[in-house]
Amino acid sequence: MSAFVKFFSTLKESRNIVRVLLKLPNHINTQANKFTNDDVKAMRVQFRPASENHVIPNEKIEDFPEQYVCPRINRKMLKDDDFNVGNISDFSNKSVQTFFDKLAIVTRNPPGIPESRTDDLVADLLRIARLNDYPLKIAQQLPCKLHIFNEPYVSAKPEFVVTKKAISMIVVEDKTLQNVDPRFNFGEMQIAAEILSCGDENIRNVKKVTDQVLFAVRFISTYTTFYKAEISAEYWREFANGLPKDNSVIIKRWPAENDDKSGLDLADPDGREAVLTALTKIRQYLLKYCY
Secondary structure, three states: OOHHHHHHHHHHHHHHHHHHHHOOOOOOOOEHHHOOHHHHHHOOEEEEEOOHHHHOOOOOOOOOOHHHOOOOOOHHHHHOOOOOHHHOOOOOOHHHHHHHHHHHHHHHOOOOOOHHHHHHHHHHHHHHOOOOOOOEEEEEOOOEEEEEOOEEEEEEOOOEEEEEOOEEEEEEEEEOOOOOOHHHHHHHHHHHHHHHHHHHHHHHHHOOOOOEEEEEEEEEOOEEEEEEEEEOHHHHHHHHHOOOOOOOEEEEEEOOOOOOOOOEEOOOHHHHHHHHHHHHHHHHHHHHHOO
């Protein structure tokens, strides 16, 4: 039997153990991208609308990438089929041109646009915000697991994770307008599972149960939403004996509304500035306070 087969056989066995011990009438999904409202409720997790100052840290802005705001470039221009970055003098260098070229493609949202187009745009944006500058690093589709009864149960592979010294700090998930599903709260159920899975991996990496602050960012095409979860050590400890019963988690969302176009719009200069400001403040917070 290959190591690959042995691994999945062991994982399947672990999940069966958890299901027997939980004694629930309905099984909790084992894959983050399959998480439902019922799964999130079972974890005692709730999403709550919040203001900017309750989600984004109040940190001093340093090294702000002003050249990517470009106040003249708006959604109308980006959607124009004749938009050509080579013909616009506002762009200060080729990196800025590349970003806006990718942004124009995602903004136009042509039929059948692959999610990889959004991936490319988001990857650039995270680097523009210097979230890949040491000690911060971007990991793509980093495998994470949430353990229940000390057995691996929920598997997650966030599109991007920003780490600091092997500790996950920011979970990033992106969708196209075509593949986001309102039945799963526009991807929020998956985000909840990914936050918990990354947080559990943090505990195993530092070998210590502690309070954690984790951020998440959701991109639906050009529309961007930020999340913040403050998770107590007491909540994490409950997973050793099953599902949490006494402690819960609130995931705060900004902007407050939740639909496919409720986020800050990268195609709009005010939206770009707000997103870059938020990412910059989160970066400063991570560098200053976390591990």
